[in-house]
Amino acid sequence: MPKIVEAFSRIGEENAFAVLARATQLQAQGRDVINLGIGQPDFATPEHIVEAAIKALRDGHHGYTPATGILPLREAICRDVARRLNVEVSPDAVMVMPGGKVTMFAAILMFGEPGAEILYPDPGFPIYRSMIEFTGAKPVPVPIREENGFAFSAQETLSLINERTRLVILNSPANPTGGVTPKAEIDALVAGLAAHPDVAILSDEIYGSMTYDGEPHVSLLSYPEIRDRLIWLDGASKTYAMTGWRLGWSVWPPAFYEAARKLAVNSFSCVNAATQRAGIAALDGPQDCVATMMTAFDARRKLVVEGLNALPGIRCRMPKGAFYAFPNIRATGWKAKPLASALLEKAGVAVIGGPDFGIHGEGYLRLSYAASQDAISTALRRMGDFLESET
């Protein structure tokens, strides 16, 4: 029997997909399941973006494109960065990849190897740790704490850097907590990183357009002193409700760009041409679709947090970004994963247990509020009934 290489025994999973599969299975058996598990907007991609893709196909954009992405899209990305973040970026620094996931894989492959250490947020997007382990590097979790508003702490991050550290991964606004790291903390982190010039930085800002109550999103791109070692990640999945299109983009410093381009040539060749044209329509087109989505998310955010705080033993902070609530469930007496599983099997509500996002996720659940207000209200009622019947 052929044997696959050992690295695959270290690769992990994103449990949200397993929960989705189980929820779908239960639904196929006739059960009524509300899915607050999966992290994707429940909106359709805006019509003008879909039309741009159809037009691109009709216009004959069927072939390979440059591995880094077509120039008009890279230029549109630069305009978006200038508009939103007030930062000038050259199209020659931009890479278009099939999703933020592929971007982070490229970055982690570039710095992960046995003997290396990579810092990542915990709780955090589970793929960071999985990919770090795949490379043979040592994953070093940076605790993301509720008492710190689920922001990352500069001091704690810096204290974990040593001579083996090759890459630090940051994520704000954050999955799974909805935390947004304030400027003062980022200032302190960037200042501290000056003492570690050999450490690269991956800033995952896929939720950068998704903050509430006027909370500013502070981008790592706006710090010129780290630009020569910063990989900045964004994409269309969340902002434009385009998860299935597979379109991510990133800004790379000159020293890493050629390696990223070669990885693209050796793996996916390019993002499909019609999707890239749709990306131009998304970035250059009217942005009211984003505002409309954010207004809906904001109303649901308030509904879900208020509802969670009314449940016995549950306490939930108001998330400042993304579309996740991360309630503390310790006072219910439940561990997070058994509670998530019982809620799915017995109450028909799919949520994710905090430990699926790292060891510091115990005691929490993640609820994605990318669902209708009716669905959220029903889910909260079911959760309340379940918790009351169990105590």
Ligand code: PLP
């Ligand atoms: N980064 C974070 C923090 C995410 O939550 C996700 C998706 O859930 C991604 C990146 C990847 O998104 P995509 O690969 O769809 O661009």
